[in-house]
Amino acid sequence: MAINIPQTTVNFTVKGTEIRMVLQGHLDCIHLGSVWRQTFKFLDKNSAENVVIDASDVVYCDGSGATLFAKVREKVKGNMQVVGLKKEFLPLVDMFELETLAPLPQKSKVSIIEEIGRATHSILKDLREIITFTGELLVAIFWAMKNRRQVPWGDTWINAESAGVNALPIICLIGFLLGLIMAFQSAVPMKQFGAEIFVADLIGLSMLKELGPLLTAIVLAGRSGSAFAAELGTMKVNEEINALVTMGLDPVRYLAVTRVIASVMMTPILSCFCCLFALMGGAIVILSLGYPLVIYMDRIAQAVTITAFLAGVVKSVAFAILVAGVGCLRGLQTGTGAKAVGQSTTSAVVSAIVLVAVADAIFSVVLFALGI
Amino acid sequence: MEPIIKVKNLTAKYEGHMVLDSLDFEIHRGEVFVILGGSGCGKSTLLKHLIGLYAPFSGSIHIDGDDIVTASQHERKKILRKIGVMYQSGALFGSMTLLQNVQMPLKLFTDLPPDAIETIARCKLKLVSLDAFAHHFPAEISGGMQKRAAIARAMALDPQVLFLDEPSAGLDPITSSELDELILQLAESLKITFVIVTHELPSIYTIASRVIMLDKRVKKIVAVGSPHELRDTSEDPWVRKFFKRGKDE
Numbered sequence: 001m002a003i004n005i006p007q008t009t010v011n012f013t014v015k016g017t018e019i020r021m022v023l024q025g026h027l028d029c030i031h032l033g034s035v036w037r038q039t040f041k042f043l044d045k046n047s048a049e050n051v052v053i054d055a056s057d058v059v060y061c062d063g064s065g066a067t068l069f070a071k072v073r074e075k076v077k078g079n080m081q082v083v084g085l086k087k088e089f090l091p092l093v094d095m096f097e098l099e100t101l102a103p104l105p106q107k108s109k110v111s112i113i114e115e116i117g118r119a120t121h122s123i124l125k126d127l128r129e130i131i132t133f134t135g136e137l138l139v140a141i142f143w144a145m146k147n148r149r150q151v152p153w154g155d156t157w158i159n160a161e162s163a164g165v166n167a168l169p170i171i172c173l174i175g176f177l178l179g180l181i182m183a184f185q186s187a188v189p190m191k192q193f194g195a196e197i198f199v200a201d202l203i204g205l206s207m208l209k210e211l212g213p214l215l216t217a218i219v220l221a222g223r224s225g226s227a228f229a230a231e232l233g234t235m236k237v238n239e240e241i242n243a244l245v246t247m248g249l250d251p252v253r254y255l256a257v258t259r260v261i262a263s264v265m266m267t268p269i270l271s272c273f274c275c276l277f278a279l280m281g282g283a284i285v286i287l288s289l290g291y292p293l294v295i296y297m298d299r300i301a302q303a304v305t306i307t308a309f310l311a312g313v314v315k316s317v318a319f320a321i322l323v324a325g326v327g328c329l330r331g332l333q334t335g336t337g338a339k340a341v342g343q344s345t346t347s348a349v350v351s352a353i354v355l356v357a358v359a360d361a362i363f364s365v366v367l368f369a370l371g372i
Numbered sequence: 373m374e375p376i377i378k379v380k381n382l383t384a385k386y387e388g389h390m391v392l393d394s395l396d397f398e399i400h401r402g403e404v405f406v407i408l409g410g411s412g413c414g415k416s417t418l419l420k421h422l423i424g425l426y427a428p429f430s431g432s433i434h435i436d437g438d439d440i441v442t443a444s445q446h447e448r449k450k451i452l453r454k455i456g457v458m459y460q461s462g463a464l465f466g467s468m469t470l471l472q473n474v475q476m477p478l479k480l481f482t483d484l485p486p487d488a489i490e491t492i493a494r495c496k497l498k499l500v501s502l503d504a505f506a507h508h509f510p511a512e513i514s515g516g517m518q519k520r521a522a523i524a525r526a527m528a529l530d531p532q533v534l535f536l537d538e539p540s541a542g543l544d545p546i547t548s549s550e551l552d553e554l555i556l557q558l559a560e561s562l563k564i565t566f567v568i569v570t571h572e573l574p575s576i577y578t579i580a581s582r583v584i585m586l587d588k589r590v591k592k593i594v595a596v597g598s599p600h601e602l603r604d605t606s607e608d609p610w611v612r613k614f615f616k617r618g619k620d621e
Contacts (some may be wrong), residue, residue: 028530029451029478029482029484029492029528029529029530030482030529032482032484032488033482033483033484033485033488034483035485036485036488037485040487062528062530062562063492063495063496063499063527063530063562064484064492066495067488067491067492068488070491071488071491088563091561092561092562095561096495096498098491098495100498101494101495101498101503102498102503102504102506104494104506104507105507139427202391305437334513335510335511336466337466337467337510337511338467339466339467340466352505359416372519
């Protein structure tokens with residue numbers, strides 16, 4: 001048997017200073033929308049001293065319907081009467097008094113100067129925290145070197161596996177494709193001058209000295225730096241960090257050092273793999289141009305000195321400390337709630353990439369000054 | 373009294389193991405119904421079946437006449453609008469203020485204008501005495517307040533049934549008794565049916581109209597009745613012991 005639900009409607013009649021509203025149907029949040037709009041549109045246009053709501057044909061009323069009555073009562077400053085409402089819904093009519101609701105806070109306007117001041121304060125505070133954390137981390141690393149038996153090596157190996165071994169396929173793939181693309185893009189214009197064999201110099205020098213460590217650091221920031229921040233952030237939200245502190249354990253020594261050591265061990269190796277696969281990518285292009293492999297390898301051996309290779313390794317160690325360190329710092333700085341973990345993760349990646357770029361610029365200047 | 377929830381022959385399994393075996397019970401409109409039992413007896417599993425989060429191995433669950441087990445996606449949405457759920461942790465969205473948390477279901481499921489949504493949400497917060505905290509984030513208020521805010525959110529669409537999972541867990545006795553009063557007041561004024569999973573005996577004696585007791589040994593309902601009845605007249609010694617907090621007679 002089909003049940004006919006009457007449409008929820010409202011009709012208005014004006015008699016002098018009195019408005020009569022006739023409501024019909026279901027007064028619940030699902031059916032109330034259009035009635036609410038019509039009611040307040042009408043009341044805004046027609047001023048009345050008194051409103052009488054005829055609810056004889058109201059089939060159902062719940063809290064949302066009661067809010068409509070309360071809103072009308074507030075609008076006409078209390079001069080409202082509900083007639084004909086079924087007995088079971090009557091207690092709802094006086095349930096809500098909007099006048100007694102706590103006022104919502106006013107949105108305060110913030111001046112540009114105040115905003116600049118707040119932003120500067122936030123940057124300086126962040127800088128201070130980075131400096132403090134760097135100090136704590138260095139102390140913890142020295143402590144770990146002196147007390148090697150107390151370092152949780154199990155955790156360190158697990159982190160080395162997730163940050164290093166598990167990242168190997170993606171690093172190799174990106175390195176290979178980068179080498180292939182760079183070689184191909186540079187070989188075409190260089191061929192016009194008969195200099196395509198110097199593609200080997202280009203790939204060898206740029207990858208081993210510059211792009212290999214940089215690319216590895218960026219992948220590490222996106223993969224492991226964010227994971228460190230999310231892990232430590234979740235631990236902070238779940239009060240696991242507090243538990244460590246109350247057990248007398250230093251979170252930096254116990255959590256950050258293992259991650260930094262693992263990253264420092266794995267990043268140079270990853271960087272070497274990245275360079276090796278980039279050279280392989282370049283080799284494919286050179287072979288396709290008709291040069292034998294031995295010439296390509298000879299050019300690389302001539303172009304890349306051992307000092308340039310070591311400079312790349314030193315860079316990748318420095319980048320690893322930056323990425324892992326900032327990942328752990330952002331994790332330990334996490335506030336409360338799921339949103340805070342997300343913010344920490346994003347901040348870890350962004351900060352790591354910025355720091356790596358700045359460090360790379362400094363390295364470039366220093367290496368140039370040293371003649372490397 | 374007319375039943376609003378009918379459970380027939382409900383059997384639940386988890387990874388092949390029987391958790392609940394052929395449960396039959398009815399929950400009447402307007403009552404405060406408590407699901408009780410020892411740890412690991414399947415109370416929360418039963419609750420998750422009742423709110424449609426888990427599909428039963430067999431059996432049916434009718435909410436206001438509609439079977440949530442066999443319902444299509446569209447019918448299921450309609451059924452879910454009739455119920456509200458408060459999870460044990462509150463499960464408020466941490467990135468939203470309390471007001472935004474309560475407004476969310478109204479924005480998603482109704483065509484109400486923004487001022488109506490705000491007024492209704494503020495009224496719901498007023499019902500749980502949190503209107504002054506409307507612009508606070510969940511992390512800025514206490515655990516008891518978070519549970520009350522979660523009740524306000526669960527009531528946003530004026531559901532006929534409210535499911536509460538361990539509402540008193542982790543609360544101090546005063547906050548817990550305030551929450552009991554709130555449940556009774558809402559059941560009385562808004563005629564909401566409450567289905568509550570709890571361990572707290574003082575709460576159960578205060579609020580429960582009827583209790584079912586699950587036993588993990590048999591995976592069935594071993595007792596049904598008012599808490600005082602079960603404590604004083606149950607023939608099962610384990611049930612009497614449970615109601616007397618483990619003290620032997």
